[in-house]
Amino acid sequence: MKIMKKAFQCHKISEGEASGEIMISKDPICFYLVDPKSGVVIERNHCLFGKSIAGKVLVFPNGKGSSVVQADGMYQLKMKGMAPKAMIVDYPDTTLVASAIIMEMPLVDKTDSSFKTGIQNGNIVHVDATHGTITVNSES
Incomplete structure (x- = not known):
């Protein structure tokens, strides 16, 4: 198999760089409903x-929940080493943005229109929020 690399443009919200495996959620995320000891989503009926x-x-549409539970949920995940490496969001909200900046977690939005059709769970990506690029590695 051959590894293909494809780059996509995006908009920086919280700067930084990270590489890792993509996990796609079609549902909004409430970080308070993620177990901080394991990083496991504990919200019943959530796709993850x-x-x-x-x-x-x-990769997810948006955050959900009050500002207090969202910020605390993200903080607990970060302190236990169970936070995502980076986040790619469709509709950023103030709490998500502020939390990502405070916790120095790369956060981007406004991806190229072809980005969502060019990815799948398990792809390895490099998010360079500072320079507004996402590089996807996939097998062909």
Whole structure:
């Protein structure tokens, strides 16, 4: 198999760089409903229920929940080493943005229109939020 690299443009929200495996959520994420000891989503009926977001590059539509539970949830994950490496979001909200900046977690939005069709769970990506690029490695 051959590894293909494809680069996509994006918009920097919180600077930084990270590489990791993509985990795609079609559902909004409430970080308070993620177990901080394991990174496992504990929200029933969530598409990622029972899966760990720890160390992943999380692709999701938006955050959900009050500002207090969102910020605390992200903080607990970061302090236990179970936070995502980077986040790619469709609709950033103030709490998500502020939390990512404070916790120095790369966060981007406004990806190329072809980005979502060019990725799948398990792809390895490099998010360079500072320079506004996402590089996807996939097998062909």
